[in-house]
Amino acid sequence: MNKQLLTTSIIATLGVFLVYFHYKLALDNLYALIIMASLASSYIGSFTRYFTPISVLLSFLALAYPFLSLPSSLLPSFLIYFFIALGIGIIAIAIPWVWELVIFILLALFSFAHEASFLNVHFMHTYLNIISVLYLSLFSALGFADLSAAAGKGYPGLIKIEGLPKNSTWYAEVNGVFKAENRDLIKGKRVEITFCPQFISGYYFIPDTVNITVKEGRKKVVKFDKTDKIPPADKFPHCFAYFQCKGLPTNIQWSVIVNNVEYSAPASSIITVPLFNTKEGLWNAKEITIGNISFKPTLNNGAIKRGEKTIIEYVSFVQQTTQQQNTKPNLPPLDKWDPKIWIGKEMYGYKILSVIGTGGNGYVLKAEKDGSLYAIKVFSISPSSNVTISMTSNFDLIFKESETLKNLSTNPKFVRIYGIYIDSNNLRSVLKGNAEVYYNYPPAIIMEYMMGGTSLNLAESQIAYSTQWPLIVKEIIKEVAEALAFLHSNSFVHLDVKPENIFFSRDLGKYPEEVYRNIMGSVKLGDLGSSVRIGEKITQATPGYCPPEQIEAIILGKGANPKMDIFALGMTAYTLLILKKDNPISNILNMTIDSYLSGNVSEAMKSIQQAKQVLSSWRPILPQNTPQDLANMIIRSLSLNPEYRPTAEEIVRGLN
Secondary structure (H helix, E strand, O other): OOHHHHHHHHHHHHHHHHHHHHOOOOOOHHHHHHHHHHHHHHHHHOOOHHHHHHHHHHHHHHHHHHHHOOOOOOHHHHHHHHHHHHHHHHHHHOOHHHHHHHHHHHHHHHHHHOOOOOOOHHHHHHHHHHHHHHHHHHHHHHHHHHHHHHOOOOOOEEEEEEOOOOOOOEEEEEOOEEEEEOOOEEEEOOEEEEEOOEEEOOEEEEEOOOEEEEOOOOEEEEEEEEEOOOOOOOOOHHHEEEEEEEOOOOOOEEEEEEOOEEEEEEOOOOEEEEOOOOOEEEEEOOOEEEOOEEEEEOOOEEEEEOOOEEEEEEEEEEOOOHHHHHOOOOOOOHHHOOHHHHOOOEEOOEEEEEEEEEEOOEEEEEEEEOOEEEEEEEEOOOOOOOOOEEOOOOHHHHHHOHHHHHHHOOOOOEOOEEEEEOOHHHHHHHHOOOHHHHHHOOOEEEEEOOOOOEHHHHHOOHHHHOOOHHHHHHHHHHHHHHHHHHHHHOOEEOOOOOHHHEEEOOOOOOOHHHHHHHHOOOEEEOOHHHOEEOOOEOOEEOOOOOOHHHHHHHHHOOEOOHHHHHHHHHHHHHHHHHOOOOOOOHHHHHHHHHHHHOOOHHHHHHHHHHHHHHHHHOOOOOOOOOOHHHHHHHHHHOOOOHHHOOOHHHHHHHHO
16 A cells, blocks of 8 residues: 555545635536546555556646636636646655645645735735645646656565465564564565575475565565475575684584584584574584594684674693503603604504604604594604704694695695694693603694605606606606695795605506606695795705705794795706705705704804805706706706796796
């Protein structure tokens, strides 16, 4: 119903009766019929918009009829009154019934004022003209009110709901307010509804639209489709709550309870919780135990609204058994540690099978869990000074970036990281020399097990002496460059590119052609635990592969630069091609580190300058069958000036 038009029609009717009863006028039959039809059609149009065009015509006909019935000789002189009445009525488009009421009040005042004794009889003709204009303005205002109604103004907006069970309760945000509704027709001057799927009687009902707005006089239909499958969160993101965990190994399940319903997912995934029938939910998270390691949420309960995301952080601690507390194994000191002592032991829920390799900053162990193989990198606390050097403990930085590193490792060019176990309390004990704590709870990274070994293993095989070897090296370097391009674009620097950290995800075969064919797509860069953000302080370096400025940055506290990785990649390519370590500055950089560790910073800086001088005059000699594009890449990458070195993206393009 259009209340504005109905009120306008009532006021117009009162005005007509006022004039004709007050002046006792006799109406022309046709004119009376037009007036009655105009008023009646406006009443009908108040209830159905589709009748208003007829009301418009009849109202303006009632306005024009008195002028049409005049003799043609008088028409020009009276036409001015027609346009005045038309102009007065046009305001009714903006304020229909209010303006009609103003006209009615003026008409009443002037109708009764002409009988007052103070009026001069000479002005009576003027007052009658004014009354006539106001009377005709009633029909003008009514006509414009009808015209406004025909455009939809004054009628409610309507949203029709179809597809839901009859008399069922459904939930939506109506004009910004979350409501429970059981109507199939929503009315209002302006209706805005944000829909979510509905869960009714064990089924989901999915709307064909998410947001809908209906203005005055408009009608729209929203249809729901019935299904037994939960709707996708990407189509209705505002209807779900989202939970993400931090600090959990990515290969375990975690869960959150929302409104007494438990939802679970792998720790690497976000849990999406449907909140279709409520605006918010109450949640709580439980402690997770793996073996004797417990992960406790820093905040275990709270409230979450639809469309919001909550990050639940977990901290780990060790639950020591009585047997562990009373057992004191005969362990070697940390500076003489033998990783074989872990074979047969369970570490963080993984059974250690063998030692894969030993590096300067740790050990790589082969482990098994639930029938699958994994590699565990355990950091050494006292690394040897001539391989990978950890100038300070960077465990806090690794733990801080653990979630980011795990996410980066999902790129297929990297060895996947499943979990990072670094307990700061245990670490403090280890740094004080407690070998027992190191034996039971070492700082470790759980990684994807690589069946094909490393590029160092491949370089030590007979494959390296085949004519295919330079092409194999080229493919390895190209794919590592792709990994570095991704890492650098995400604002990280690897800082430890070397043959030992380049892995193959599958067995490459026994013959050169077979290896070359299988190597494509199987190369992965490992040891993301050494990575730091661009510009952050550097705590480690491998003198056999890193550029002089990387050691210099450690000494002076400068930040990491992607061009450090490019130098290491070039030195890796050079080493793989010539099948031996022939870095002319490696020994100098080792002496640099020894000087720095002994506290002689000035001597260390002199060694850095010496290394730079040697590097500036060094020209690497490559095998004759080295592909020219690979040779160009090596020469540029080993430049003393980082600005002359190519980017990882340029290397990929060049080797393609």
